[in-house]
Amino acid sequence: MTAFILRRLLHAVPLLLAVVVLNFLLIAFTPGDPITLLVGDFPAPPEYLAQMRREYGLDQPLWVQLLRYLGKVAVGDFGFSFANQQPVAALIFDRLGATLELTLTALLFASVVGIAFGVIAARSASARRHGVADSVIQGASSAGYAVPDFWLGQILILVFAIGLGWLPSQGNAPVRGSAPGWAGWVAHLPYLVLPAFALSLRYLTLITRITRAAMLEVMGADYILAARARGASEWTVLVVHALRNAAAPVLAVIGYNVGFVLAGSALIEAVFAWPGIGRLLFESISKRDYPVMLAILLMVSATVVIANLVTDIVHRMIDPRIERA
């Protein structure tokens, strides 16, 4: 097991490094001279431009610049956002909490409901041919998988915020400010409902499908038959025997999608004015705030690499039958 973890760690390091290098290359090959951007259209003397270039290390060969960039990233220095007059790292850190709240809620909801639907569908499919519940769930999940999540967000706003007036649709707290502590936290929960649901639907359908397939695979196994023969209740058979053995692929799909949920939150945050990293990305694109954009790309990619790593290790722990990941 230790050897496996070490091997996976060694595998993840070059991937992380490649992500940072890609980020650097994107900066280096972006059209437009950063110094001209900094100085503006002002006709500056060439000596001044050369001095600026030296100051920012842009006169160095590309590989020297790359090493410097790696050094800075290693200590958490992602540059300065001129649009926000703040270091990029601080800017992202401020928004991290809101995004984590949204993405983790969405992922949790998608997992719980997706697994429940998957189990119901598998039971319906295995009990008799063409179970009604199975057909309904399968049809709904095909449809749900095709719906663009940002459009779903708009439709939820139209129905539940504008039409019925049940839930708020913009921001993550009352505009007039909220009470401190527990009461304020409870007051902000309604703001979470619509964006979290919009973000979760695609993954909910994905988890439903995988759970259904994994359950069907184990439902025919001898130990399920044996459990039934012993007179175990349907609940015990489904959850204790079947779901536990079907858990590995389901957990793997959840883990491999962490990064996609995080990336998807950019669109959802734009629709719901949720003050997280996605909204920051949206704003920085319209302001052409490159350091912020690239730092966010780096952060999301690194999250994907780490989530995949953790998923592989957990996958292996709960299912030692997997020889290689």
Next chain:
Amino acid sequence: MNVAATVGTPFQRAPFLKLLLRKGSTWAALAFIAALVLAAVLAPWVVAHDPLRGGNDALLAPLAAGHWLGTDDLGRDVWARVVFGARISLTIGIASALFAVVVGVVIGALAGYFGGWIDALLMRVAEFFQTLPRFVVALIVIALFGTSVLKMIVVIAALSWPQLARVVRASVATLAQSQFVDAARVAGMGHAAIIAREILPNAAAPIIVLGSLDIAMAILIEASLSFFGLGDANHVSWGAMLNDAQQYLRSAWWMSVFPGLAIALTVLAFNLLGDALNDALNPRGAAR
């Protein structure tokens, strides 16, 4: 991917069409795609209004005089824009899927056929591209390098080929060991000829399935990019229409409902087609 199931020539199996058209949902998906392609090609004759030119009557509700899906904030006909929007979605969806298929097949075939360090290197590259969060990378590359239809096609394709390459590699690696390939080798055929004429036709099934699913994914990414304001402003796009709609949700629900429905139905149709192709070409396993 069940590799064993892809070995064999799917198109010589007699009841392919019968297998494909077993389900009603496949008929519906094919009919919808056909109608969409027709509408996109014949767009100027399908609609009565210029999709880019506004009028004095902005934010008209559906079924208002002459505009059965209403008008947007600039008085442009929503039906005309939905129909013309099909052009950009289909162009980008199909072109980037084709592009991704070409890249994925070439890389997958090289890796699977030659094996060894070529295989290791190419699969590491594929893994790297699969790690990248597609949407965020596409977003940032387009934001940095500017937008155009061609750039969107290239970026989406560049981020979509790895899955195909992996599947093709697996099929090719198995097929390369088979007797008919040995026979071709003994007969003196070169590597390129063996790959192109002997191996790839036998690995076609998963390529077709994934290609169809890639069209759906590309259409979603294009819509997302346009929603972020990074689409090609010279063309009508469903995603950009949803961007316009965002500010008018309170006053004009139709600006959001119809273009979104167009995206969802198109993506659903290509997904259903992909699933049906998978069932028909590869009855024993699933491609995903």
